[in-house]
Amino acid sequence: xxxxxxxxxxxxxxxxxxxxxxxxxxxxxxxxxxxxxxxxxxxxxxxxxxxxxxxxxxxxxxxxxxxxxxxxxxxxxxxxxxxxxxxxxxxxxxxxxxxxxxxxxxxxxxxxxxxxxxxxxxxxxxxxxxxxxxxxxxxxxxxxxxxxxxxxxxxxxxxxxxxxxxxxxxxxxxxxxxxxxxxxxxxxxxxxxxxxxxxxxxxxxxxxxxxxxxxxxxxxxxxxxxxxxxxxxxxxxxxxxxxxxxxxxxxxxxxxxxxxxxxxxxxxxxxxxxxxxxxxxxxxxxxxxxxxxxxxxxxxxxxxxxxxxxxxxxxxxxxxxxxxxxxxxxxxxxxxxxxxxxxxxxxxxxxxxxxxxxxxxxxxxxxxxxxxxxxxxxxxxxxxxxxxxxxxxxxxxxxxxxxxxxxxxxxxxxxxxxxxxxxxxxxxxxxxxxxxxxxxxxxxxxxxxxxxxxxxxxxxxxxxxxxxxxxxxxxxxxxxxxxxxxxxxxxxxxxxxxxxxxxxxxxxxxxx
Amino acid sequence: xxxxxxxxxxxxxxxxxxxxxxxxxxxxxxxxxxxxxxxxxxxxxxxxxxxxxxxxxxxxxxxxxxxxxxxxxxxxxxxxxxxxxxxxxxxxxxxxxxxxxxxxxxxxxxxxxxxxxxxxxxxxxxxxxxxxxxxxxxxxxxxxxxxxxxxxxxxxxxxxxxxxxxxxxxxxxxxxxxxxxxxxxxxxxxxxxxxxxxxxxxxxxxxxxxxxxxxxxxxxxxxxxxxxxxxxxxxxxxxxxxxxxxxxxxxxxxxxxxxxxxxxxxxxxxxxxxxxxxxxxxxxxxxxxxxxxxxxxxxxxxxxxxxxxxxxxxxxxxxxxxxxxxxxxxxxxxxxxxxxxxxxxxxxxxxxxxxxxxxxxxxxxxxxxxxxxxxxxxxxxxxxxxxxxxxxxxxxxxxxxxxxxxxxxxxxxxxxxxxxxxxxxxxxxxxxxxxxxxxxx
Ligand SMILES: Cc1cc2nc3c(=O)[nH]c(=O)nc-3n(C[C@H](O)[C@H](O)[C@H](O)COP(=O)(O)O)c2cc1C
Ligand code: SF4
Ligand code: SF4
Ligand code: SF4
Ligand code: FES
Numbered sequence: 001x002x003x004x005x006x007x008x009x010x011x012x013x014x015x016x017x018x019x020x021x022x023x024x025x026x027x028x029x030x031x032x033x034x035x036x037x038x039x040x041x042x043x044x045x046x047x048x049x050x051x052x053x054x055x056x057x058x059x060x061x062x063x064x065x066x067x068x069x070x071x072x073x074x075x076x077x078x079x080x081x082x083x084x085x086x087x088x089x090x091x092x093x094x095x096x097x098x099x100x101x102x103x104x105x106x107x108x109x110x111x112x113x114x115x116x117x118x119x120x121x122x123x124x125x126x127x128x129x130x131x132x133x134x135x136x137x138x139x140x141x142x143x144x145x146x147x148x149x150x151x152x153x154x155x156x157x158x159x160x161x162x163x164x165x166x167x168x169x170x171x172x173x174x175x176x177x178x179x180x181x182x183x184x185x186x187x188x189x190x191x192x193x194x195x196x197x198x199x200x201x202x203x204x205x206x207x208x209x210x211x212x213x214x215x216x217x218x219x220x221x222x223x224x225x226x227x228x229x230x231x232x233x234x235x236x237x238x239x240x241x242x243x244x245x246x247x248x249x250x251x252x253x254x255x256x257x258x259x260x261x262x263x264x265x266x267x268x269x270x271x272x273x274x275x276x277x278x279x280x281x282x283x284x285x286x287x288x289x290x291x292x293x294x295x296x297x298x299x300x301x302x303x304x305x306x307x308x309x310x311x312x313x314x315x316x317x318x319x320x321x322x323x324x325x326x327x328x329x330x331x332x333x334x335x336x337x338x339x340x341x342x343x344x345x346x347x348x349x350x351x352x353x354x355x356x357x358x359x360x361x362x363x364x365x366x367x368x369x370x371x372x373x374x375x376x377x378x379x380x381x382x383x384x385x386x387x388x389x390x391x392x393x394x395x396x397x398x399x400x401x402x403x404x405x406x407x408x409x410x411x412x413x414x415x416x417x418x419x420x421x422x423x424x425x426x427x428x429x430x431x432x433x434x435x436x437x438x439x440x441x442x443x444x445x446x447x448x449x450x451x452x453x454x455x456x457x458x459x460x461x462x463x464x465x466x467x468x469x470x471x472x473x474x475x476x477x478x479x480x481x482x483x484x485x486x487x488x489x490x491x492x493x494x495x496x497x498x499x500x501x502x503x504x505x506x507x508x509x510x511x512x
Numbered sequence: 513x514x515x516x517x518x519x520x521x522x523x524x525x526x527x528x529x530x531x532x533x534x535x536x537x538x539x540x541x542x543x544x545x546x547x548x549x550x551x552x553x554x555x556x557x558x559x560x561x562x563x564x565x566x567x568x569x570x571x572x573x574x575x576x577x578x579x580x581x582x583x584x585x586x587x588x589x590x591x592x593x594x595x596x597x598x599x600x601x602x603x604x605x606x607x608x609x610x611x612x613x614x615x616x617x618x619x620x621x622x623x624x625x626x627x628x629x630x631x632x633x634x635x636x637x638x639x640x641x642x643x644x645x646x647x648x649x650x651x652x653x654x655x656x657x658x659x660x661x662x663x664x665x666x667x668x669x670x671x672x673x674x675x676x677x678x679x680x681x682x683x684x685x686x687x688x689x690x691x692x693x694x695x696x697x698x699x700x701x702x703x704x705x706x707x708x709x710x711x712x713x714x715x716x717x718x719x720x721x722x723x724x725x726x727x728x729x730x731x732x733x734x735x736x737x738x739x740x741x742x743x744x745x746x747x748x749x750x751x752x753x754x755x756x757x758x759x760x761x762x763x764x765x766x767x768x769x770x771x772x773x774x775x776x777x778x779x780x781x782x783x784x785x786x787x788x789x790x791x792x793x794x795x796x797x798x799x800x801x802x803x804x805x806x807x808x809x810x811x812x813x814x815x816x817x818x819x820x821x822x823x824x825x826x827x828x829x830x831x832x833x834x835x836x837x838x839x840x841x842x843x844x845x846x847x848x849x850x851x852x853x854x855x856x857x858x859x860x861x862x863x864x865x866x867x868x869x870x871x872x873x874x875x876x877x878x879x880x881x882x883x884x885x886x887x888x889x890x891x892x893x894x895x896x897x898x899x900x901x902x903x904x905x906x907x908x909x910x911x912x913x914x915x916x917x918x919x920x921x922x923x924x925x926x927x928x929x930x931x932x933x934x935x936x937x938x939x940x941x942x943x944x945x946x947x948x949x950x951x952x953x
Contacts, residue, residue, distance in 0.1 A: 042709075043709040043910065044867040046868050046870055046908055046910075057908070060709070081904075085904030085908070086869045086870065088904070089869045089874055090869055092876075092877050093873065122897050124884075125880040147869065148866060167866060170689070170864060170866050171861050171863070172861070172864075172873055172875075172876035173866075
């Protein structure tokens with residue numbers, strides 16, 4: 001280990017650590033643009049210059065490794081002057097775009113200029129101008145704002161290993177270009193938008209939708225596939241407007257794919273199932289929660305064969321309660337896992353948009369659900385299916401359905417006898433188990449519509465009404481019951497999971 | 513036969529001895545002049561001994577930084593790794609055109625020097641990187657390499673020594689930054705010619721991430737003479753007053769001077785005599801106004817500062833500038849220094865590789881201000897701004913291109929401030945933006 005002093009604080013880090021990372025460990029932020037912990041060091045923005053005693057020149061903190069006994073000054077006069085110089089240079093040709101720039105509020109150029117830039121501008125010449133460019137995919141490039149940090153180039157080159165971006169031209173004429181005939185359409189391309197420290201690369205999808213300071217954020221898990229990327233769900237006035245990756249070194253580093261990012265759209269569906277409903281013989285009629293739950297319990301209890309058809313996008317908590325209900329009435333537990341092409345991110349070990357396009361495929365398996373292609377096959381009169389947020393192509397004649405869902409599909413409407421409105425993933429708390437068996441929590445990001453209730457609460461009440469046990473009203477407590485009952489989850493708790501997750505004990509074959 | 517003028521009696525033509533001699537270009541001609549004999553000896557000598565002779569000779573890099581060549585070679589140890597030699601023939605510094613003449617007239621001198629240097633650093637492969645616009649030199653060097661291969665001088669069993677020496681000629685695309693050693697390596701590898709951050713230094717991980725030595729064309733050419741005649745002989749060519757700068761140096765002289773061209777003199781040659789006796793002084797009826805002694809990236813000197821100066825690393829430094837690449841640029845009293853400095857700045861702005869914020873933006877901003885002052889649109893405030901920008905551009909970037917732009921600006925402003933001030937309209941406090949008409953007064 002190497003011991004040094006940074007801003008008067010003693011730091012002990014492993015040899016080879018950069019000054020910038022070493023400073024972080026004692027809570028000292030060295031301002032920087034081109035450095036990113038998930039990208040190779042470029043050392044080009046020259047914003048991170050710090051004073052190291054006995055060094056003849058200022059040292060780039062991102063590209064300088066720690067040395068025994070070094071004394072480093074991040075906020076010395078000389079270092080601050082150098083940063084002020086960099087900021088002045090970067091602002092020379094930078095447009096006064098903040099009022100219309102999507103990055104405003106989360107812009108590192110804005111932040112550092114506010115913190116330590118000049119108060120005036122000495123630049124009197126006309127500014128350089130380059131037109132905006134559509135990079136393909138979801139990304140648009142605004143070259144006037146680009147500070148040439150090359151994060152985007154390095155990401156596409158080294159991490160995505162799809163080198164479509166380059167620095168074109170020299171001098172202040174330089175800009176980020178695309179290689180001839182290529183577009184930014186890699187399934188991971190949008191990460192360049194997050195990586196861009198300024199508003200030079202923007203998401204077309206998010207463009208002009210909100211300002212950073214209007215957003216509420218909740219830590220969540222991506223529902224796009226079974227990878228379980230950690231994400232932030234960002235809402236404005238109760239509407240999800242953006243999903244961005246949340247760092248988790250063990251799962252997705254700093255990244256998320258295009259499919260995951262676009263997975264917020266259904267969270268804002270307006271055609272929701274909003275109130276409990278019970279069939280009155282003519283069709284579904286509004287009911288109170290108590291009446292609906294009672295009706296559902298008695299239908300289930302009196303049915304012949306019962307099938308529980310659950311979505312593998314449901315949280316562990318909901319699936320656990322469904323399993324309990326199923327066990328109580330001797331139902332079979334099935335699911336259908338949607339699939340698509342797998343798209344790995346080559347530069348990161350074990351990160352891919354997975355073929356199983358459901359966040360809780362593994363959790364559902366651990367809780368006893370079997371993947372079937374036609375869940376309704378062979379069912380007929382007197383059979384009852386509890387459809388828990390699953391999509392169904394058609395319902396055989398005579399089959400009665402109890403919907404526990406966020407929407408009521410037209411295909412189910414005719415067969416439904418009770419409909420229980422529940423929250424979607426953005427509206428409740430819960431956990432998913434990813435394909436590697438990592439159990440990860442997601443937090444509520446927005447309010448549910450009208451009378452919809454958290455899935456675990458609805459199913460807990462239903463289980464109780466059926467006499468399948470008493471379940472507490474909080475997600476954490478439901479999870480505690482799950483952990484106590486299902487051996488794979490033994491020892492886990494919300495507190496222990498934190499916001500980075502923990503592993504279940506997977507049976508050997510489930511890991512493949 | 514095309515060399516501009518015969519060697520001046522006070523020159524010491526070692527490297528330039530056969531400039532103008534077309535026969536020396538061919539293998540036969542080169543061998544007739546004793547060529548490749550020293551390579552034969554070198555290949556039979558232990559690399560460490562070769563390194564030591566060069567170390568003793570005091571030879572320093574002629575590419576600009578003046579690092580001791582023998583010391584540089586001694587960083588390369590027989591460690592079992594693949595080593596590379598890269599010869600820097602990019603020569604894009606304004607005012608510098610000495611390597612061009614070595615390659616044009618004595619391509620075998622370069623090939624022989626390259627083979628010796630490769631042997632000295634335990635390398636089997638040397639790349640000669642030549643500036644793309646240098647069509648004739650590229651042609652000459654390629655021909656020489658071809659001849660040397662055909663004669664068994666290069667190849668798997670170089671001169672029957674049992675050692676492999678391969679030389680490849682690489683044509684650059686004409687980017688000044690590709691003369692910087694690490695950018696050159698990137699360029700050779702087929703990447704964008706951006707300088708790399710150091711460490712790692714080339715001797716540890718250079719070309720293709722292998723230990724690499726990079727030397728200027730003139731440096732390896734000189735090294736060859738050192739081996740042929742010995743370290744003491746080499747030292748005897750220069751002024752005994754300064755043992756830190758030894759041997760001879762090729763100076764390219766251009767600008768407002770009676771006899772521009774390449775001159776090879778012993779280190780320590782008096783600058784005044786160089787400019788007046790060898791180069792014939794300023795054009796008739798003119799007086800020198802300024803001299804840039806080491807290529808465009810070093811401080812500008814006034815004739816007074818050149819007065820007692822001697823031409824070696826320390827001598828020029830004592831006069832307030834640097835020997836650099838040895839490109840002597842002369843300005844006479846007809847020149848507008850603001851215009852000249854603006855042109856230099858524009859060159860650096862054009863050539864900045866655009867990696868570092870200070871360099872990319874600073875060189876361009878500096879140029880715009882200078883051109884505005886040149887056009888009579890400057891303010892007195894601009895002069896202070898220029899100096900502050902220069903300060904922010906110096907010592908903070910990956911390579912020294914940024915510093916190189918700042919240097920002539922700072923020294924020019926210091927020494928010719930009156931010329932800048934004379935262009936600034938009195939009482940001007942604001943700036944007219946080109947393209948906007950001034951408000952009606
Ligand atoms: C911007 C820049 C341009 C350079 N151009 C050249 C060049 O054209 N030729 C050259 O020999 N050295 C050039 N150099 C110096 C090289 O980086 C390096 O120091 C030199 O090739 C080493 O060889 P030497 O030790 O034999 O001098 C340049 C350096 C910089 C910073
Ligand atoms: S990139 Fe930052 S500084 Fe530039 S306009 Fe956008 S918010 Fe403002
Ligand atoms: S577009 Fe953004 S990420 Fe890419 S180089 Fe410019 S500032 Fe950096
Ligand atoms: S100083 Fe200029 S030329 Fe050198 S690496 Fe930086 S940007 Fe490129
Ligand atoms: S963060 Fe260190 S140079 Fe950019």
